[in-house]
Amino acid sequence: MIAGCDLREDTTTRGFYRDSYDGRVFLTFDKETMTWVAADIGAQITKRRWDAEVFDNQHWKRYLEEECIPWLRRSLEYGKEALQRKGKARRQAPPRGS
Template sequence: MITGCDLREDNTTWGFYQDSYDGRDFLTFNKETMTWVAADIGAQITKRRWDAEVFDNQWWKHYLEEECISWLRSSLEYGKETLQRKVCPTARVSYRSSHDGLSTLSCKVSGFYPRDITVTWLKNGESRQQETYSEGILPSGDGTYQTWLTMEIDPKIKAHYSCHVEHESLLEPLSVSWGKEFVCLSVFLVGEGESIKLNP
C-alpha cells in the first residue's frame, strides 16, 4: 500500500492511495468520486466491497485532503533549514582521446543542492544537447547531488567548447571551458548573529 500527498508551489494539493497485491497494481482510490479503480478483473470483487464502505471512503478523502497536507506542512516547517538550503556546484571539464580519431569531453558537476540543475554543452556558444550523453542526476552521498555530461568531438575541427551550468544557488549561470574548473566557495561573515553567503 502506498499513500501520500503533494503540496505544490501554486499551493494546490494532491493526494493518492494505491493498493498492490503480489507485486502488481490492485486498487487505486479516486478521492473525487470516493470510489476505487480496479487495475484488473481480479480486483473487481474487492472494488465493489470497498465502494460500499462509504464512511471509510469519506475518511480517506478527508485524510488525503486535510490530515496528510497538515502533516506535510508541519514537516516542511520543521525541516525548512535543510530543505531550503542552497549549495552551489563545482564544475570541471576534462578531455580524453576516444576511438576513430574522436575525443571525449566530460563535464562533471558536483556538490549542488537542491537537485534541479541544467547542464549543457556549448559549441562556439550554441547548445549541442542532441550530441551529448548523461547518466542523469545522482546523489553524492553527502546530501548533495552530482551529474556528468559527455560529448564526442573531432579534435581536428577547431571550435570552442564549454560546459554551461544553471542552478538556483548561482547568482548567474556559469560557463567552464576545457581544462578549467569552477570551485564553489562559500564565505561566511559572522557578526551580530547574522551570516552572509558569498558565491563567486
C-alpha cells in the same frame, strides 16, 4: 498501500491512496466519487467490497483533503533548513567499532 499528498509549486494539492499486490497497482481510491478504481479484472471483487465500506471511504477522503496537506506542510517547515541547505554533501564516516 501508499497514501500521500503532493504540494505543487503552483500551490495546488493532490491526495492519493493506492493499494498494490505483487508489485503492481491493484486499486486506486478516487476521492471525488469516494469509490475505488480497479487496475484489472482481478481487482473487481475487492473493488465492490471496498466501495461498500462507506465509512472507511469517507475517512480516506477526509484524511486526503484535511489532514495530509497540513502534515506535509508541517514536515516541510520542520525540515526547511535542511531542505534549503546548499553546497556539497558531506559523508560522515561510520563510528569506529561498528
